[in-house]
Amino acid sequence: MRVDILTLFPSMFKGPFDESIIKRAQKRGILEIHLHNLREFAYDKHRMVDDVPYGGGGGMVMKVEPLFRAVESIRNEIKSSPKTILLSPQGEPFTQKKAKELAKEKYLLLICGHYEGVDERVKQHLIDEEISLGDYVLTGGELAAMVVVDVTVRMLPGVLGCKDSLREDSFYEGLLDYPQYTRPAEFRGWKVPGVLLSGNHQAIEKWRREMRIKTTFEKRPDLLGQKELTLEERGLLEKIKQREN
Numbered sequence: 001m002r003v004d005i006l007t008l009f010p011s012m013f014k015g016p017f018d019e020s021i022i023k024r025a026q027k028r029g030i031l032e033i034h035l036h037n038l039r040e041f042a043y044d045k046h047r048m049v050d051d052v053p054y055g056g057g058g059g060m061v062m063k064v065e066p067l068f069r070a071v072e073s074i075r076n077e078i079k080s081s082p083k084t085i086l087l088s089p090q091g092e093p094f095t096q097k098k099a100k101e102l103a104k105e106k107y108l109l110l111i112c113g114h115y116e117g118v119d120e121r122v123k124q125h126l127i128d129e130e131i132s133l134g135d136y137v138l139t140g141g142e143l144a145a146m147v148v149v150d151v152t153v154r155m156l157p158g159v160l161g162c163k164d165s166l167r168e169d170s171f172y173e174g175l176l177d178y179p180q181y182t183r184p185a186e187f188r189g190w191k192v193p194g195v196l197l198s199g200n201h202q203a204i205e206k207w208r209r210e211m212r213i214k215t216t217f218e219k220r221p222d223l224l225g226q227k228e229l230t231l232e233e234r235g236l237l238e239k240i241k242q243r244e245n
Contacts, residue, residue, distance in 0.1 A: 001105065001156060002032040004074050004082065005145050006067070007112040008049065010035040012142045022150060025159045033149070034074075041069040050115050059116035067111065067122050074109055082107030084127045086118065087141030087148070091130030094148060098131070102148070103155030110148060112141030174227035176220060178211035210236050217241070 005013065016022065017033055025031040039047040042063070050060040075081055083105045092098070102108060111118075111127065123130065133144045153159055181192040195207045213236045216223050229237065 001030070001103075001153070002034065002078065002082075002107050003149055004034045004036060004078075004107070004109045005112065005149075006036050006038055006070050006074075006109065007140075007142055007145070008038050008114060009112075009140070009142055010037050013146065016146050016150070021159060022153060025153050025156065028158065030156055030158055031153055036070060036074065038066055038070055041066040041073065043069075053116065057116075061116050062114060062118040062122070064119040064121050067118065068126060071109065071111075071126055078107060080107055082109040083129075084109045084111065085148070086111045086113055086123065086127045086130045087132070087144040088113045088117065088130045089132050089135075089137050090117075091132035094131050094133055094144075094151070096151070099148075099151040100155055102152045108152075110141075110145045112145050114140045174223060175212045176216045176223070178208040178215060209233070210240070213237050214240050217244075 007013070013033075013035055017026075022031070022033075026033065038049050042049050042065075048063070049066050050062050053059070053061045071084060083102070085108065087110060111122075131144070131148060133147055138144060179193075181196060185192045185197060193207070195203050198204070209232070213224075213233055217237065217240055224237065
């Protein structure tokens with residue numbers, strides 16, 4: 001996968017993308033990340049990428065010309081039309097489901113929004129969609145772009161060392177993860193559940209399935225309403241509800 005990121009602050013990405021899973025994915029040739037400074041596509045003397053809004057009002061608006069020049073330059077470079085996404089508070093909320101969809105793309109182009117937003121003609125004629133991290137406003141789209149890349153790259157084959165790590169992640173299958181324990185088996189009188197020490201893999205798997213349902217029911221019951229539960233999962237949920245009552 002190739003990811004191009006159009007930003008006013010390319011240096012912000014150096015730390016997060018030079019560590020951990022993102023770094024390994026790049027070293028293995030699974031991922032290419034290309035950072036582009038939007039100011040390089042502003043051709044006036046002061047490299048202006050923003051201007052006052054028509055009709056008045058506070059703040060500044062990102063100009064249409066530099067954004068079009070930048071996106072068209074990237075498209076010409078890769079000889080393709082990447083999935084072009086604007087990071088914006090007005091966008092569709094980013095979810096694990098959306099990350100799975102993006103992981104199927106060969107090329108992604110992320111535009112980091114700023115100021116009071118971008119010229120509406122960018123939204124109408126240049127991008128494919130808008131994505132938001134949530135119902136709050138960040139200083140800019142850079143942090144949002146980092147999150148989108150991090151979550152999406154985990155979906156790519158070969159990025160994680162263990163396939164089960166991905167499948168068992170919270171939200172991957174619409175449920176939260178089960179409780180995790182490691183050594184020692186007892187700490188200050190608090191013991192690890194005996195089933196995890198039993199060596200009985202079938203019993204452990206059954207316990208984990210039940211705990212995923214229980215954790216989701218207790219912490220994020222809204223997720224259960226969005227997921228199509230199997231017959232077994234519905235049975236586990238009913239047992240959990242009866243015990244809670």
